[in-house]
Amino acid sequence: MLFLQLTWESFRFAANALSSNLTRTILSLLGVTVGIFAIIAVFTLVDSLENNIKSSFSFLGTNVMRVDRFPFASGPQDYPWWKYFRRPPGTMAEYKFMQERLKSAEAVTISASATATAQAGSNAFQGMQLTGVAYTYQDVYEVALEEGRYFSEMEINSSRNLAIIGKTIANTLYPNQPIIGKEIKIKGMKYVVIGVFEEEGEGLFDLPSKDEACLIPYGAFTKMFYTGRNGIEPTIAAKGKEDDIGLVALENEMMGIMRAKRGLKPTEEDNFSLNKTEFIQNAIGSIFDVISAAGWVIGGFSILVGGFGIANIMFVSVRERTxxxxxxxxxxxxxxxxxxxFLFEAVFLSLIGGGTGILLVYFLSFMQLGTLELVLSFKNIMLGLGVSSIIGVVSGIIPATLAARLDPVEAIRTA
Known part of the structure; x- marks a missing residue:
């Protein structure tokens, strides 16, 4: 009860002090408002941009290890570039060999992609990302369907002419019509649509999207496209287990299995690369960490000015109320x-300035920036309020201490 009474009394004193000289209060709060606005605006923009870019790379999957000829990261500086081109691509035999022996993965799959045109009557969709998949594709990559179903294992094994297509393709080929069970043509061959992906919307970059993608059985894909060294190269991928931090166990086991399958001697170097799909997302995160640090620096100077403004108004308040x-x-x-x-008054002042800055960022989030959607997260709101509180405490602690140590007799005599 005593704490609540003190809080209420402090709130009353703070409200009276701030309203008694409104112009001085507003001018003192501008620094904190601008500083919090700068920091939270930068963080909101960075978080929204980072999430948008990472979602654009969602087609790579999460917690996935791929077998490729080329590494995602740059290799040794002295490694001849032509050796990467001489490496053999993955094969169906290697996929089956790995599927039988790999124990550190949730699932293993193989897929191959090419650009194709889909037709239905007089309608056509060009630039479709056509991918031939194994049955385990759904266990490694996310396959979210808005309607229809995924392939059965028998349909994959028998290379049935079935297809799962994106929303954009469906709307182009059969506008305003149900498409499940309808036929589409790919390279002159008829395919029956059994599923439609959930709509992703337009991304920030021109990267593969499920809206413009089409899945067919891997065997059906190889009937239309040659796969291998001089054709389309398949990709073998494995999804790691949740408890395998950094996919260390999966990487070691996959390396051993691939070397055994390709008959590499202990002294021979790897003729393949194991790539973690998180590498790209981590690289993106590192770039945005630098941008966030710049946001702290930019906003920090404004907050510093705001802190001095609050300290100044608190010293004046102590003198006026001695x-x-x-x-x-x-x-x-x-x-x-x-x-x-007095400490409560300083924090209250700072929170008003910080809250105003956050409110300005909230209004800013309604701006239309093309495909980029700005989202003010709860984390950034709490960050702004937390920084404001800290600035209030730091700015008000010295004036509050001086006020608490005043001699009552001398203080009463002060006119």
Whole structure:
């Protein structure tokens, strides 16, 4: 009850002090408002941009290890570039060999992709990302369907002419019509549509999207496209287990299996690369960490100015209320009550400035920036309020301490 009473009394004093000189209060809060606005605006923009870019790379999957000829990261500086081109691509035999022996993965799959044109009557969709998949594709990569179903294992094994297509393709080939069960033509061959992907929407970059993608059985794909060294190269991928931090166990086991399958001697170097799909996302995250640090620097100077402004108004407030402090202490007010009273006022001031900055960012999030959607997250709101509180405490602690240590007799005599 005492704490609540002190809080209420401090709130009343703070409200009276701030409203008594509104112009001075507003000018003092501008620094904190601008600083919090700068920091939270940068963080909101960075978070939204980072999430948009990472979602654009969702087609790579999460917690996935791929077998490729080329590494995602740059290899040794002295490694001849032509050796990468001489490496053999993955094969169906290697996929089956790995599927039988790999124990550190949730699932293993193989897929191959090419650009194709889909037709239905007089309608056509060009630039479709056609992918031939194994049955385990759904266990490694996310296959979210809005309607229809995924392939059965028998349909994959028998290379049935079935297809799962994206929303954009469906709307182009059969506008305003149900498409499940309808036929489409790919390279002159008829395919029956059994599923439609959930709509992703337009991405920030021109990267593969499920809206413009089509899945067919791997065997059906190889009937239309040659796969191998001089054709389309398949990709073998494995999804790691949740408890395999960094996919260390999966990487080691996959390396051993691939070397055994390709008959590499212990002294021979790898003729393949194992790539973690998180590498690209981590690289993107590192870039945005630098941008976030720049946001702290930019906003930090404004907050520093705002902190000095709050400290200044608190020193003036102590001087104006010295007589009242003396009366309070003569009536039995403890030092901690005076300290809490002025400290609360400083924090209250800073929170008003910070809250105003956050409100401005919230209004900013309604701006249309093309395909980029700005989202003010709860984390950034709490960050802004937390920084504001800290600035209030730091700015108000010295004036509040001076007020608490005033001699009551001398304070009452002050005119």
């Amino acid at each position: 007589n009242i402090i003396g009366i309070q202490k003569s009536l039995g007010a403890r030092n901690y009550f005076i300290l809490f009273q």
